[in-house]
Amino acid sequence: MKIKKNDLFIGIYLLAAVLFFIISIPSWLLDILLAINILVALVVLFNSLFAKEVLDMASFPTMLLFTTIFRISLNVSSTKLILKNGYAGKVVDTFGKFVGSGNLVIGIIIFIILIIIQFIVINKGSERVAEVTARFTLDAMAGKQMAIDSDLNTGAITDKEAAERRKKLQQENSFFGSMDGATKYVKGDATAGLIITGINLIGGIVMGMAYGGLTINDALSKYTILTIGDGLCSQIPSLLISLATGVLVTKASSEGELGDEIIGQLFSMDRVLLMVGAALILLGVTTPLPWYIFIPLGMALIIYGRKLSAKAGETAIEESAEQEETEASEIRKPENVVSLLNVDPIELEFGYGIIPLADVNQGGDLLDRVVMIRRQIALELGAVVPIIRLRDNIQLNPNQYVIKIKGIQVSEGEILFDHYMAMNPGYVEEEITGIPTFEPSFHLPAIWITESQRERAESLGYTVVDPPSIIATHLTEVIRQHIAELLTRQDVQNLINNIKDNNTTLIEELVPKLMGVGEIQKVLQNLLEEGISIRDLVTIFETLADHAAVTRDPDILTEYVRQALKRAISSKYFLTGEVTNVVTVDPAIEQEIMNSVKNTEQGSYLSLDPERSKKIIEALGNELKKLEDMGKNPIVITSPIVRMYFRNLAKDYYKDIIVISYNEVESNVELQSVGMVTA
Known part of the structure; x- marks a missing residue:
């Protein structure tokens, strides 16, 4: 060498x-x-x-x-x-x-x-x-x-x-x-x-x-x-x-x-030079000190100070004229509208009263919490959350904040900066005084309390949260609800590239031979829409590669993927060793739904009679009410072939409903039906 x-x-x-x-x-x-x-x-x-x-x-x-x-x-x-x-x-x-x-x-x-x-x-x-x-x-x-x-x-x-x-x-x-x-x-x-x-x-x-x-x-x-x-x-x-x-x-x-900074900082203020020059001249005249040294030095400083003063005045005039010219040219030139076309995926706008929560210099940690939200969603759902823009908006109320998705407001909330939100989990008997309100994420009743009441509220069993946690929780829930539509083709391509090095054969077989990026995007969006994590991309892509040669319908492929992810789905909704209460669907209803499915080149859709749909939804509501009274999750179990159609039928009426097929449940999970949807 x-x-x-x-x-x-x-x-x-x-x-x-x-x-x-x-x-x-x-x-x-x-x-x-x-x-x-x-x-x-x-x-x-x-x-x-x-x-x-x-x-x-x-x-x-x-x-x-x-x-x-x-x-x-x-x-x-x-x-x-x-x-x-x-x-x-x-x-x-x-x-x-x-x-x-x-x-x-x-x-x-x-x-x-x-x-x-x-x-x-x-x-x-x-x-x-x-x-x-x-x-x-x-x-x-x-x-x-x-x-x-x-x-x-x-x-x-x-x-x-x-x-x-x-x-x-x-x-x-x-x-x-x-x-x-x-x-x-x-x-x-x-x-x-x-x-x-x-x-x-x-x-x-x-x-x-x-x-x-x-x-x-x-x-x-x-x-x-x-x-x-x-x-x-x-x-x-x-x-x-x-x-x-x-x-x-x-x-x-x-x-x-260093030389420029030292000289610039010492000899840049005209007032200082004039005062020091006058002091040196005074010492040279009134004391036995050698005047031929002190007076010339003082005069030199005074002359230099006056030059600095004149130069500063000229600079101020030039800057003022330049600024006016710049403003005039901005008015004259055509507006650059291209920059106005960009839409941020996620925005959090807030009034001036909330600014301290986002200002690191004032001890605010909202920015850090936003970073943690992106990490949390990535670990929980496997999706990369786009950059979250934080902006202050003087048009909002001081304590108001607004959450926008793709430039459109989807949710809002209001906080009291120097208060805490106390929520009764259901077993607190003694109430405390405060300002009635609603928790913005889940619309639960709550009250605003002061710092002095916080310790007592916690001792009584209240759940007490601070304003940054309220905003962060609300933002997290909104992102969860809209993460499917935030997943772009470029995001999917990045996910593909992320696993390509260790799974070259799989990716070469799947993309673009069997499926395009847009078709994979639709499958991943279907999973995210129902809260299913896409972190296990290898299993998802293996399943798609197995079935894409038979069908390219994203909804049907989603069902195959869900069945491949049944371990993850079961661990998400069911506890091992405990009996889970669910609602089932009458086989006659399932058969009726399947008979109403229409297949087209654009995909399959349900063409059920409106009156019949209304009766099924009412029957579903009665059964879900039983689970709600028991404090259980609204879980409905159906056969695999009808799951996605039944979920599409019910999701507009019951947004929190969880529809799972029998093929998505692990064999060691114990289920108990508390009712059957029949009409």
């Missing part, structure tokens, strides 16, 4: 650092390496300074470790040369003499000042900022994830944008977590440099006196300069790296170039 140049450079960089701990290097090579060390430190500093966002330097923690170990290895190499030869190259010698101005005291003081700046000011601050930033970034991760889900759910961003934002969020968390530990490298590097400097000074004096024949004064003079030079050679790059660390962790909230 071919090795990349960058990988080779990093490998040599780290290998050299390790070797320098072991082998001795000549002073001329040390000079080159110290210059490279300073170069790398400056490159890191200016990259950190001009990075637009922190993730532009995502590898900084690793970079920090590499530069630290390399710098310490150079420290060890220079120590060997100082103790062995009393000379560590031109760079170390120059730093010791030039920076200290040839004075040992000045050199020592400068070195100590650098140590203090690095330890107390930069390292301490960077370490604290990195620690706090990491903590808050990790704590905010859950909220940011929910914000991304909310934006995706409301259509503000696409799936691709959501994936990118999640990836960036993970990178930020990883970066700040690493930076929290990486700042310890900088602190440890400074500490190691200080210790090495002390060893150099003491060891150099001992070596000079013991092996070099120097007096204590000569040894002190010689080795102090070398030690200070060596210390400065390591501490100045270390200081630059520390500064880069500080710059990076403190610009976490900045997305632009």
Whole structure:
């Protein structure tokens, strides 16, 4: 495998650092390496300074470790040369003499000042900022994830944008977590440099006196300069790296170039510049301070401030004129009506009094609940709910909300924002006072109660729910009722693509050879219309492939699929080990219905006499009343051949009716008939 140049450079960089701990290097090579060390430190500093966002330097923690170990290895190499030869190259010698101005005291003081700046000011601050930033970034991760889900759910961003934002969020968390530990490298590097400097000074004096024949004064003079030079050679790059660390962790909230932001924020307000300029002139005139410095600086600020003020006025006039021109052009140009043709599958509109429930900044969690609704429906019915649009509508009453399907209102409700809804499950004897109302999902009687009444209502046995739960439950029920018509051909194609990789043979046999996407859509809609989950697509498609060669009638194919899904249907409506009360249909009625079925090229339909239909419906109502009085589900059992026709006959009169054929009931289910539909 071919090795990349960058990988080779990093490998040599780290290998050299390790070797320098072991082998001795000549002073001329040390000079080159110290210059490279300073170069790398400056490159890191200016990259950190001009990075637009922190993730532009995502590898900084690793970079920090590499530069630290390399710098310490150079420290060890220079120590060997100082103790062995009393000379560590031109760079170390120059730093010791030039920076200290040839004075040992000045050199020592400068070195100590650098140590203090690095330890107390930069390292301490960077370490604290990195620690706090990491903590808050990790704590905010859950909220940011929910914000991304909310934006995706409301259509503000696409799936691709959501994936990118999640990836960036993970990178930020990883970066700040690493930076929290990486700042310890900088602190440890400074500490190691200080210790090495002390060893150099003491060891150099001992070596000079013991092996070099120097007096204590000569040894002190010689080795102090070398030690200070060596210390400065390591501490100045270390200081630059520390500064880069500080710059990076403190610009976490900045997305632009740091230089532009700092200058723009400091010198962008004309009033500030005028006041500071006047203050400087006043100090120059009324105090012994050098007027030739303070007055010119004050005048410069005042002149610049007046220019900013004039420029701001011109900008405001230009923006006003541009806005008027834009408005005029909007009026003149023909309206783009194409954008008005789009219809959202599901909309939730609400009055301004409900806005806090949908505003994350005000503690509202309605957006999160909408996300959970889509997940719940997907798990329960196997269908993907389209994006639910949430909009405020000032034309509605403050506490009113409206649910629309394909632009048409299908349901509405009204809540009291600071109240709770209490419902009597049927066994509560003691009543509590409140505002009478109806639960919007199932139209059950309820009352609005205050926060102070909530605990008492729950203790009495009332079911108490908050406003967001009321809206979410109502929206969920509306979606369940209309999920069949929300299933589009594109949705069906997506479902097919989702299982195609693991079921290639099945899909190739079924689509488009035996059935088209539209025909499969009709079967799935029939199932969803009766609340049957379509998650088990493999079983559904296997059944369709088995029978589509015989008939392509979607209604008949639906019956075959239902029989294949009898385990799921039985588990949905019947409890194992318990007797389920049901209503049956008189065989004579079933035969009469089958005799009234007309078959056409468009499908089969029931042509029963209206008077006869009325009698059957009345008889059905009497039998269902028995189940209702017993608190049971309205389940009717019929023969397989008549099930769909009987259900089509009854569904317009009894929307909650459940019609199941004998072939859809598992053998271990126990049924007990409480009546028979006969007329």
